[in-house]
Amino acid sequence: MTPERKKRLTDVLNCRQHDLTVVLENVFDPHNISAVMRTCDAIGIQDIFVLNTIIPRHKKWGTRSSSSAYKWLTVHQFEDTKACFIELRRRYEKIYTTHLASDAIGLFEMNLTRSTALVFGNEHSGVTEECRTLADGNFLIPQVGIIQSLNISVACAVTLYEAFRQKTIAGHYSSPHLPADYLRSLMDNWEMKDGLD
């Protein structure tokens, strides 16, 4: 590995955030999943959660090539909602779902500088009742148009970039955010697989 490449990987790792994650609950379209992963990588999310309770476990959602964000993320897979939420509660302070409901708060009213997990649901049926019950709240991306539906990869990107904007102002990208031992183990892991396409 060249010193430039090592510096590049280090710079990326130093921007990875420990206090923000995405949970994809029964999202089935591999294009959506890979687009979400790309956005996670882009704004510095390292750990994401894939929770499949009504669809089969994903066999594949992209290659491990360098152009696939999957290669650079830590993906936690669950098939049991309660087990998934126990792990989420251990790591994050707040858990929000997004689905159409009257109790929803607007995205731009959220404080995304807090430790937060954001749950996005199935393309057709949305977030399950079980997840909604276990979560702390529900948010919506405001819309003023006719159609009233955004693709999940679009909704996730708009949400994560609002988090990025807030976290940038709050200084979350100005110094390393992940615990030192996790950073070191990721660096070892990345160095090892960097050459493997």
Next chain:
Amino acid sequence: MTPERKKRLTDVLNCRQHDLTVVLENVFDPHNISAVMRTCDAIGIQDIFVLNTIIPRHKKWGTRSSSSAYKWLTVHQFEDTKACFIELRRRYEKIYTTHLASDAIGLFEMNLTRSTALVFGNEHSGVTEECRTLADGNFLIPQVGIIQSLNISVACAVTLYEAFRQKTIAGHYSSPHLPADYLRSLMDNWEMKDGLD
């Protein structure tokens, strides 16, 4: 048309913005185009520009069904860049392209409450040199990840929702924004085609 439906269409029209547009230059994937249109509808963009200089004129980018944003937008098609820019200059104060370049300003540093046209380029080659030369500036969505590329529908959504956020704060959605005669003609047009799926 029921009074509820008429009110719904009126509410949407009253949020349509006269001072923001998207230009899709040689974007060829119909899924990208229809996703961009859906986001435009969602944040209240009425007029969009499709400029095809190196790919054939689009025959179809979605149905005219109610679930397609295309039905509710005013799409201006051009095959000549100069003619397109003459029309853009007539309508908008600033024209920005987005492509990787050292002179780019960050999305979150932009003032999107001004009258602005935002040019997104071809999926592979980006915005053409001709467009870049004719534009007022260039912007980029900040990224701190490995991959350094976002899908065009994702990039457009992140950009337009930042505009939406800024324009909401600036009060652009609190009273009708389009010229009164344009609003009336759109309402006539929408009433006519609302039943047609």
